[in-house]
Amino acid sequence: MTGRVTLVGGGPGREDLLTLAGARALADADVVLFDRLAPHERLHELAPGAELVDVGKRPGHHAVPQHEIEALLVEHALAGRHVVRLKGGDPYVLGRGSEEVLACHAAGVPVEVIPGVTSAVAVPGAAGIPLTHRGVSHLFTVVSGHAPLTETELEHLAGLGGTIVVLMGVNSLPSLTAGLARYGMPAQMPVAIIERGFRPDQRTTIGDLADIVVSAGRARVASPAVVVVGEVVRLAHDGDAGAAELMERAAGFTAVAR
Numbered sequence: 001m002t003g004r005v006t007l008v009g010g011g012p013g014r015e016d017l018l019t020l021a022g023a024r025a026l027a028d029a030d031v032v033l034f035d036r037l038a039p040h041e042r043l044h045e046l047a048p049g050a051e052l053v054d055v056g057k058r059p060g061h062h063a064v065p066q067h068e069i070e071a072l073l074v075e076h077a078l079a080g081r082h083v084v085r086l087k088g089g090d091p092y093v094l095g096r097g098s099e100e101v102l103a104c105h106a107a108g109v110p111v112e113v114i115p116g117v118t119s120a121v122a123v124p125g126a127a128g129i130p131l132t133h134r135g136v137s138h139l140f141t142v143v144s145g146h147a148p149l150t151e152t153e154l155e156h157l158a159g160l161g162g163t164i165v166v167l168m169g170v171n172s173l174p175s176l177t178a179g180l181a182r183y184g185m186p187a188q189m190p191v192a193i194i195e196r197g198f199r200p201d202q203r204t205t206i207g208d209l210a211d212i213v214v215s216a217g218r219a220r221v222a223s224p225a226v227v228v229v230g231e232v233v234r235l236a237h238d239g240d241a242g243a244a245e246l247m248e249r250a251a252g253f254t255a256v257a258r
């Protein structure tokens with residue numbers, strides 16, 4: 001009998017940010033294929049008895065190529081197993097989840113997708129940065145920094161307003177900031193980079209469009225990190241900013257609100 005595949009969005013890395021539905025799927029899994037950015041430290045307890053397969057990238061190891069992951073999902077399911085594919089964040093946000101779903105459909109394997117808390121929203125939040133704030137930003141755009149943006153994309157992004165969130169954006173930060181500046185984004189536009197969100201060593205580096213590349217280089221900012229460009233970055237805090245100070249910063253927004 002054919003088994004099935006459940007794609008589980010594991011959230012931004014902390015185990016208690018996995019959904020209840022995701023935890024239930026894990027508890028019922030025969031085999032778990034997991035990514036590096038998904039919560040995986042206690043998988044043997046969350047998925048007792050399941051075979052655990054690390055398909056993610058680690059320093060010194062190569063990630064299992066995408067087509068091989070898809071082949072593995074199908075192969076295990078066709079052998080009658082319940083396969084959980086545990087991914088970081090949400091499977092459908094820059095996570096190649098839809099490719100895995102299509103591979104299951106093509107092989108006639110039943111597949112379900114359980115959403116997850118995406119790092120695009122949660123990691124800025126962990127640094128005190130809301131993606132929207134009334135009167136300041138009423139939209140946000142999530143982009144991949146994996147490949148450089150085109151000139152057309154940069155032009156539109158620079159003119160759109162609101163908040164820009166970049167995943168996988170550490171290496172392309174210089175071309176992003178230069179591109180946005182070229183299309184008229186003010187040099188003083190605040191930029192934050194949040195590394196290792198929700199980990200004990202989470203760190204936020206803050207600057208503006210003109211100086212963030214230098215600050216990030218000095219701080220040796222490294223992946224995984226989320227880059228946020230926009231006025232909302234003024235609200236960033238690591239949890240100990242006083243209420244009075246935050247109110248003062250929010251009041252400063254009236255000057256920039258359109």
Ligand code: SAH
Nearest residue numbers: 089090093095118119167168196197224225
């Ligand atoms: N599907 C995932 C994103 C996958 S792309 C989601 O919805 O969150 C991988 C990128 O996500 C990383 O390069 C980084 O930009 C970001 N990311 C994921 N988890 C993170 C974390 N805990 N801290 C910082 N960035 C993270």
